[in-house]
Amino acid sequence: MSKELVIAKNHVLFKQGDKAECVYVVRSGKIKLVKSKMGQSIVIGYFGTGEFLGEMAIITGSLTSCTAIASENTVLQVYERARFEEMLANNAGVAARIIEGLAVRLEKTTERLMEPVTLLEAENH
Numbered sequence: 001m002s003k004e005l006v007i008a009k010n011h012v013l014f015k016q017g018d019k020a021e022c023v024y025v026v027r028s029g030k031i032k033l034v035k036s037k038m039g040q041s042i043v044i045g046y047f048g049t050g051e052f053l054g055e056m057a058i059i060t061g062s063l064t065s066c067t068a069i070a071s072e073n074t075v076l077q078v079y080e081r082a083r084f085e086e087m088l089a090n091n092a093g094v095a096a097r098i099i100e101g102l103a104v105r106l107e108k109t110t111e112r113l114m115e116p117v118t119l120l121e122a123e124n125h
Helices: 055-060 081-090 092-124
Strands: 002-007 012-014 022-028 031-037 040-047 067-070 074-080
Touching (some): 022 055, 022 081, 055 081, 055 092, 074 081, 081 092
Antiparallel strands (some): 002 074, 012 067, 022 074, 031 067
């Protein structure tokens, strides 16, 4: 089963380094992901309607890699770890959507990482 969770703007859904217990699907509103390291924070991205978060830590068994904050009033569908794993195992469509979402994020991350390199190469030519 899943449950609906309504959170207010600026509510922290989870913090970087928390143990992952759930996967969240945004039904309405927007969630901001923030990564902190050595006293510096950077916004990784925003997740809106239909997008999911929390799945990477569940899949890898690691701690959450970012802090998730509601950037506006938000409604989420919440799936506990066991239910999410069951859905992945028994529903190829859900698994494909998760894989597609992860692939898109990896592609965007790679593009963002290459931006400074491209700027440096342009300056050196």
